[in-house]
Amino acid sequence: MSHTISANDLRSKVASIIEQAGSAPTEAAQVADNLVMANLSGHDSHGVGMVPRYVDAVLEGGLSPNTGVKVLLDTGPLLNLDGQRGYGQITGVQAMQMGIERAKQHGVCTVALSRSHHLGRIGHFAEMAVAQGLVSVHFVNVLSRPVVAPFGGGDGRFGTNPCCIGVPMGSRAPFVLDFATSRVAQGKMRVAHNKGEQVPPGYLIDEHGHPTTDPGVVVVPQSNGLFGALMTFGDHKGFGMAVACELLGGALTGGGTWHREADNQRAVLNSMLTMLIDPVRLGTQAMFEQESLAFADWLRQSPDAPGSDGVRMAGEPERAARTEREQSGIWIDDATWAEIEASEQKLQARSAT
Numbered sequence: 001m002s003h004t005i006s007a008n009d010l011r012s013k014v015a016s017i018i019e020q021a022g023s024a025p026t027e028a029a030q031v032a033d034n035l036v037m038a039n040l041s042g043h044d045s046h047g048v049g050m051v052p053r054y055v056d057a058v059l060e061g062g063l064s065p066n067t068g069v070k071v072l073l074d075t076g077p078l079l080n081l082d083g084q085r086g087y088g089q090i091t092g093v094q095a096m097q098m099g100i101e102r103a104k105q106h107g108v109c110t111v112a113l114s115r116s117h118h119l120g121r122i123g124h125f126a127e128m129a130v131a132q133g134l135v136s137v138h139f140v141n142v143l144s145r146p147v148v149a150p151f152g153g154g155d156g157r158f159g160t161n162p163c164c165i166g167v168p169m170g171s172r173a174p175f176v177l178d179f180a181t182s183r184v185a186q187g188k189m190r191v192a193h194n195k196g197e198q199v200p201p202g203y204l205i206d207e208h209g210h211p212t213t214d215p216g217v218v219v220v221p222q223s224n225g226l227f228g229a230l231m232t233f234g235d236h237k238g239f240g241m242a243v244a245c246e247l248l249g250g251a252l253t254g255g256g257t258w259h260r261e262a263d264n265q266r267a268v269l270n271s272m273l274t275m276l277i278d279p280v281r282l283g284t285q286a287m288f289e290q291e292s293l294a295f296a297d298w299l300r301q302s303p304d305a306p307g308s309d310g311v312r313m314a315g316e317p318e319r320a321a322r323t324e325r326e327q328s329g330i331w332i333d334d335a336t337w338a339e340i341e342a343s344e345q346k347l348q349a350r351s352a353t
Helices: 007-020 025-040 048-060 088-106 123-130 186-195 236-252 285-300 316-328 334-352
Strands: 003-005 070-074 078-082 108-117 135-143 163-169 172-179 269-277 330-332
Touching: 003 007, 007 025, 007 048, 007 330, 007 334, 025 048, 025 088, 025 123, 025 316, 025 330, 048 186, 048 330, 048 334, 078 088, 088 108, 088 123, 088 269, 123 135, 123 163, 123 172, 123 269, 135 236, 163 236, 163 285, 172 285, 172 316, 186 334, 236 269, 330 334
Parallel strands: 078 108
Antiparallel strands: 003 330, 070 078, 108 269, 135 163, 135 269, 163 172
16 A cells, blocks of 8 residues: 655654654754655655655764754855754755855855755755856765766765756746766665666666666665665766766865765765856846747757657756645655654654663
């Protein structure tokens, strides 16, 4: 039996669990809102299915409730912030709010956010920027069990390392490009595994480095205790972008890169380099909007490819999913729902002792 739940009911459920894990009510509500928005946007990999991992990370001490960013440097156009292992749904928003304010003042701002717990869907932060008329570019690395193989390699050496670009489009909905540099997000493999589904060829290698369609190879330890790995998108091109995210998101921010053997810790630490640009202060606002819309119109004039739904811009699938899921509810598979329930029971058992 699967579960279809309204967004409001799911927010209440998740907020309750996060609060039981030690967060203040306002923090719990913000984390829940962010996770449910990911589900509404069609990105179940970054949604409420992360709750069990968050609970484990809190219990292990790798995630610190009620912790915000610490300012290490603030020159106006440059911000260096330490996330202090706080919820990424909190620290990421704080970082963006500060960066947006300074970009409005100075025309640009580069924000280095290090040591944040899982930031979730990076598109959320780009949406914050474009709502204020700003362009944003984000490079993110992941310090957790390495799940992506380098091009030409046979095991996991780094994370899914997302990249995101947000561009306001004047009176129209914005362009929000948000993608993992792996062929597919790790969380989508968790969702597929929980549903008992196979995935298309070319996404994965098993623990021996051989191609496989079983998502379980990157979700649960295999017979030899090892895991398989995800592949990068576009072969060497995705690999190059993943390395750029590690160097810019991890090394340049001071958050660190992955270069050690994996452990079993449940915490997921992200660091993010964000660049914000104000077209108004740059002096190109009118031409920027005119040319952006002209190019989008030009793209849409392309005839539909056979069997396709025609040209769609980045951000459109998420907005369509939100409209549909707000009305019909959010579907949660049995395994994920059981994991969420078990995480709540774990917290209740802890509080009873």
